[in-house]
Amino acid sequence: MLSYTEKIREIAGRLLQSGAVEMVIGFRAGTVPMMNEPHFAKTPADVQKLVWDSHCGINLANYLTDRKEKIGVLAKGCDSRNIVTHIIENKIKREQLVIIGVPCKGMVDKRKIAMKAETEITEVIEAETTITAKGHGFSKTFEKKDVLQHNCSLCIHRNPVIHDEMVAPPVVEQQGVDRYADVRSIAAMTPEQRWKYFEDLLAPCIRCYACRNACPLCYCPTCFVDESRPQWVGKSLDPSDVRTFHFLRAYHCAGRCTDCGACERACPVGINMRTFTKKLEQDCLDLFGWEVGLDPEVRPPLDVYRPQDPNDFIK
Amino acid sequence: MEHMGIEPGRLQFSWISSAESTKFVEVVTQVTAAIKALGPNSNFAKKMAEVA
């Protein structure tokens, strides 16, 4: 995956020079280790800043919403599925995009590494399958597969589903992944235990809305949480307000969430809010046979009626 | 809803045409009885602010 950087710069340089696109959206190194940030390359000098490694977990589809220019965009498997969703939802036109596909082997979860580090991590060096974190007086090497983001370890669409260019040949998709073990463990609880489980899960939430902002699906001009006339949900940190926010946020992602993990990655207090969206994802798969963002020509289950749609819950 | 701990039966759905007044009455009676049996739901009730 490390050899991608050069290829990405080559493609980006070529696209910009030929005038095929006005900018290329990718990643540049962040100011602290393991925190790559989105990069909008418009000049040859910008292109040289583009990088690729295991810290490119942000979902770049988020930066395409309502853009008018021609854009080259890097896309991992999940980004590409969110791009498809954007196209379906008229948030960008396919003709505006040159999609540069990046076969992905999973992104590293910085929290998993930071938890095992004795001091602040000041440097991270990556090899093909390992990653070494260094700080003052310590150095530790991890197998990448042990420190992947949870969603990446469960991913079955690592290769981009649409692309115009590819930076490398496709990677082998993971087989036989049990994607819904966590949903099942919640299903095994009583209603009281479930309520308590989510109460504890959400207790640290500070309502910063970083999860919402990182998500490519959340593009409404005014989010329901920010509206005040009418005010749909209380703005306090009372557990019922926090719960209402999370619950509605998740519902707005039903049949649209690609499990890209950008929300969890962005959360400053490490809440695993995918626990909500994964249930909806599983329901969409079980009830409608739907996997998000695989084909721009197919309408999502929540926006079409099919006679065989399950409706046993309506009395 | 049930995934995050709302009791089964707390939330109910019905499809009733404006012409089906009898069905409307039946459903309302049934739902009211079912919800009464579940008792009050305090999950979303806000507690008074705790002040020292």
Ligand code: SF4
């Ligand atoms: S809800 Fe989270 S996992 Fe789902 S698409 Fe949005 S950012 Fe990605």
Ligand code: SF4
């Ligand atoms: S990013 Fe985390 S703390 Fe911020 S609103 Fe979302 S869950 Fe709460």
